[in-house]
Amino acid sequence: MPCDFCDDTGWKAVTTDGVRRVVRCDCWLSDLAAKTLKSSGIPPRYQKCDLDSFRDYNDTLVRAVTKAKALAESFPVVEKGLLFLGQPGIGKTHLAVGILRRIVQRTGASAVFYDTRTLLSTIRSTYNAVVKTTEISVIRPVMEAQFLVLDDLGAERPSEWVEETMNLIINTRYNMKRLTVFTSNYPEVQKPGSHAETLVERIGARIFSRLFEMCEFVEMQGVHFRELHKDPTAEEILALDKKGARLQKDVGDKRKTMLRAQLKPGKELGWTGGKAST
Ligand SMILES: [Zn+2]
Missing domain, CATH: 3.40.50.300 (P-loop containing nucleotide triphosphate hydrolases)
Incomplete structure (x- = not known):
């Protein structure tokens, strides 16, 4: 469909202070x-x-x-x-x-x-x-x-x-x-x-x-975002950020905890991602 304003010419007319250009x-x-x-x-x-x-x-x-x-x-x-x-x-x-x-x-x-x-x-x-x-x-x-x-x-x-x-x-x-x-x-x-x-x-x-x-x-x-799962909550990010880069090992442990929480039977559908950090 051609453009409503310029009919696909790429140029349109405008009038400023009575001058058309x-x-x-x-x-x-x-x-x-x-x-x-x-x-x-x-x-x-x-x-x-x-x-x-x-x-x-x-x-x-x-x-x-x-x-x-x-x-x-x-x-x-x-x-x-x-x-x-x-x-x-x-x-x-x-x-x-x-x-x-x-x-x-x-x-x-x-x-x-x-x-x-x-x-x-x-x-x-x-x-x-x-x-x-x-x-x-x-x-x-x-x-x-x-x-x-x-x-x-x-x-x-x-x-x-x-x-x-x-x-x-x-x-x-x-x-x-x-x-x-x-x-x-x-x-x-x-x-x-x-x-x-x-x-x-x-x-x-x-x-x-x-x-x-x-x-x-x-x-x-x-926080190293690739250490987190796909759609982390704000709480998770803040919890990890507080620990800081100096504790990269803890970030890894946190990830394991989250992964375990994700894998709990019956939790797959209802898990919001925020629970692991509370
Ligand atoms: Zn146009």
Whole structure:
């Protein structure tokens, strides 16, 4: 059925202060946004993620989602991107995808999502070692997209080639003033008593200092969502969150308790999920 406002031309007439002119119809933006989102590379498991469905059950997450929304609403008039830091499974990718979605739907901007390791292996697979070039069709959208998500920064084992390639991508975007949102499981600083590698050790000092100029670092803490069952209640999440990341073993035990509760005979249909935490 053709659009009621523009008869599928993509343009509609508006009259402001007695002056008639044509502007883009809303259907044009929503068609463009749908096409961009479809080809943006958002992984299937994050297809439904948006900023409104993010569960912010502690201060660090409230802060993170507030920053995510502010960025998505002010794009393209924004100076810095964001780097979400925190352990796996607490919603960093959810927020990054949510920002991408809202920016595309609001503005129709070009946007691309890439898992860092996938990006590097794609580039590597087209890399010609003899002439030291990469298929430009792979790297161009990553450099030129008005908005980019680079997920799981630091996941790739560090090497000279990785550092050079990442440096080229990140520097090009920096120089072109293109906005990027990153996520990483690696901490900015080492926690007391921890021997985990830090982000700077994974990506090198050069890229790390560039990130500082390009992004605001946003640390997130919370429950490992993949440790929970599919649809946890608010009480369950809060109970787990109180224990904190320092007690990951307890999270595992909690999960076993919940699973046992789920498996109790006769409970399958009536179990709401909240009972295990009371
Ligand atoms: Zn229309």
